[in-house]
Amino acid sequence: MKYKIISSLFVGLLAMNNAFPIAGAEIAENMELSLPPEKSQWFREAKFGMFIHWGLYSLLEGSYNGHTLPDASFKYGRSWYAEWIWKRLEVPDEEYKALVRQFNPVNFDADEWIREAKNAGMRYFAITSKHHDGFALWDTKFSDFNVMNTPYGKDILAQLVNACKKYGLKYGFYYSHWMDWEYPGGAREDWQDVKQPSNEEFQVYWEKKSLPQVKELIEKFDPDFFWFDTWGSEGIHITPARRDELIRLVRANSSKCLINGRIAYSNPGNNVDFIEMLDNVYSKEILLKPWQTPATMNRSFGWHANDFNWKSSSTMLEHLFNCVSKSGNYLLNIGPKADGSFPVAAVRRLREMGAWISANNEAIYETSPVPINVDPNQGVYLTQKSENEKNYLYVTIFKPVENLELPIGKNSLRVIDAKVVETNQPISFSQSDNELVLTIPQNIFSGCQIIVVKIEIHNS
Numbered sequence: 001m002k003y004k005i006i007s008s009l010f011v012g013l014l015a016m017n018n019a020f021p022i023a024g025a026e027i028a029e030n031m032e033l034s035l036p037p038e039k040s041q042w043f044r045e046a047k048f049g050m051f052i053h054w055g056l057y058s059l060l061e062g063s064y065n066g067h068t069l070p071d072a073s074f075k076y077g078r079s080w081y082a083e084w085i086w087k088r089l090e091v092p093d094e095e096y097k098a099l100v101r102q103f104n105p106v107n108f109d110a111d112e113w114i115r116e117a118k119n120a121g122m123r124y125f126a127i128t129s130k131h132h133d134g135f136a137l138w139d140t141k142f143s144d145f146n147v148m149n150t151p152y153g154k155d156i157l158a159q160l161v162n163a164c165k166k167y168g169l170k171y172g173f174y175y176s177h178w179m180d181w182e183y184p185g186g187a188r189e190d191w192q193d194v195k196q197p198s199n200e201e202f203q204v205y206w207e208k209k210s211l212p213q214v215k216e217l218i219e220k221f222d223p224d225f226f227w228f229d230t231w232g233s234e235g236i237h238i239t240p241a242r243r244d245e246l247i248r249l250v251r252a253n254s255s256k257c258l259i260n261g262r263i264a265y266s267n268p269g270n271n272v273d274f275i276e277m278l279d280n281v282y283s284k285e286i287l288l289k290p291w292q293t294p295a296t297m298n299r300s301f302g303w304h305a306n307d308f309n310w311k312s313s314s315t316m317l318e319h320l321f322n323c324v325s326k327s328g329n330y331l332l333n334i335g336p337k338a339d340g341s342f343p344v345a346a347v348r349r350l351r352e353m354g355a356w357i358s359a360n361n362e363a364i365y366e367t368s369p370v371p372i373n374v375d376p377n378q379g380v381y382l383t384q385k386s387e388n389e390k391n392y393l394y395v396t397i398f399k400p401v402e403n404l405e406l407p408i409g410k411n412s413l414r415v416i417d418a419k420v421v422e423t424n425q426p427i428s429f430s431q432s433d434n435e436l437v438l439t440i441p442q443n444i445f446s447g448c449q450i451i452v453v454k455i456e457i458h459n460s
């Protein structure tokens with residue numbers, strides 16, 4: 001059995017029936033604003049998701065007027081994030097907004113995107129319905145700055161939602177509820193010398209665009225979650241009252257839609273459903289509340305033609321295991337090109353990860369973390385599950401090692417079998433009072449690179 005949520009609405013218990021139990025309670029603050037923890041069960045189990053940053057900024061590919069991000073000759077130009085180009089490379093407002101007349105992704109195929117996600121082993125999908133620039137990828141009644149007014153003229157989200165339903169992926173929307181650079185009262189870049197809208201001005205944006213669009217997204221698409229975005233400097237606009245107003249709106253219109261912690265990063269309260277780490281930041285410990293890390297394949301979220309800092313698929317698999325072994329999820333981003341295609345560098349990495357995961361998926365899905373400390377530099381990650389009354393410990397090894405010592409004393413736990421998941425090759429082991437030692441034949445690493453050892457444990 002995997003971890004169980006016992007109880008009513010108040011107590012979530014993690015991994016109680018496994019060989020290595022983890023216990024803890026999660027207390028919801030205000031029942032009217034909370035969803036019961038069972039509703040986020042799918043999220044806990046999903047482990048791996050696809051994130052998409054796509055919009056008008058994709059047309060600029062990280063460069064404008066002979067300058068490419070990051071560019072220190074601009075006061076705030078030191079960032080790789082191509083989705084911020086309007087502000088960081090100081091594109092004149094009218095010029096940026098005129099990109100609407102160019103957006104025509106003739107190679108966009110929703111089915112293909114979601115198929116890639118599915119084949120990569122991803123179980124959910126998140127897309128920027130509206131990023132900070134304010135441009136909406138769906139047919140919205142509450143702003144003309146949307147995809148229907150481009151030469152393309154078709155609702156992007158509607159197509160993706162259909163594809164997610166077809167392939168059985170959960171789906172949700174990134175929605176920039178705080179910053180909106182197009183709408184007069186939306187929050188501006190949180191930089192020292194940038195004038196922010198007054199409370200009254202922000203309230204107009206809040207009531208006329210932010211809240212109505214969130215409601216509209218729920219009514220039109222019935223999302224499984226919202227990915228709201230703030231990172232700590234939101235306090236003057238996103239007060240606890242506004243945060244709760246938005247939570248209440250989502251709860252009133254959906255009985256399933258999860259909400260992430262970045263709705264108010266510095267003060268999320270206890271009613272959000274999962275914690276959102278900062279970009280490419282990983283938890284160092286197991287957390288009781290579900291969480292995820294949004295991560296880039298290179299350094300930018302939006303498509304950046306000159307960002308050559310691609311991570312290898314094995315590095316990204318290690319990040320995935322780093323998350324999963326601490327009860328978190330890995331939300332891996334792709335920045336599609338403006339024509340609607342995925343960069344080939346991203347596709348190759350996705351497919352490599354998917355190929356490895358298809359052979360080793362039992363160490364990932366429906367697993368729980370293991371409360372045993374392993375040296376973080378060792379490249380070793382532990383997960384566990386119970387199945388048909390048997391307990392399994394999975395040891396996923398990213399760095400070659402000959403004798404792997406794990407601090408698993410005998411106590412009442414007896415190891416009875418160890419083998420490589422991909423090939424069934426037996427692995428010899430010895431168990432003392434203090435530790436379990438696995439002896440790994442070295443030729444495995446040249447053949448399989450990343451290996452998972454499945455260990456059967458009896459709890460006598």
Ligand code: GLC
Binds near residue numbers: 278
């Ligand atoms: C940050 C950035 C943003 C990106 C997001 C993804 O909040 O502002 O560009 O969408 O992180 O995690």
